[in-house]
Amino acid sequence: MRIALDRAKCTGIGICEALAPSVFEVDDNGELVVLTAEVSEDALNEVTEAVEGCPTMALRLQL
Template sequence: MKIVVDRARCTGIGICEAIAPTVFEVDDDGGLVLLSQLVPHGVAAEVAEAVEGCPTLALRLEP
């Protein structure tokens, strides 16, 4: 699955980073950095939780 970020919605709160730090990182300027555009093996549940927990609905998964 592919991780898609709507940068216009993302506010850099960092909930995704707290849930799945091997995939998401908020940089010093508050911008979201995807460490992997595809969901890595073994962290699908964490990534799904991060997507569902995004308060601005800036994240989604695509097949």
């Protein structure tokens, strides 16, 4: 699975970073950085929670 980020929707709140810190990081400018586009099996649950928890719906999982 891959992570798709809609930068126009992302506000850099950081909920995704809190739920999946090994995959998401909000930088010093408030921009979301996806640390790895490919989601490993180990990170799938936390990434799914982060995608579902995004209040602006800026994140999606793609096959």
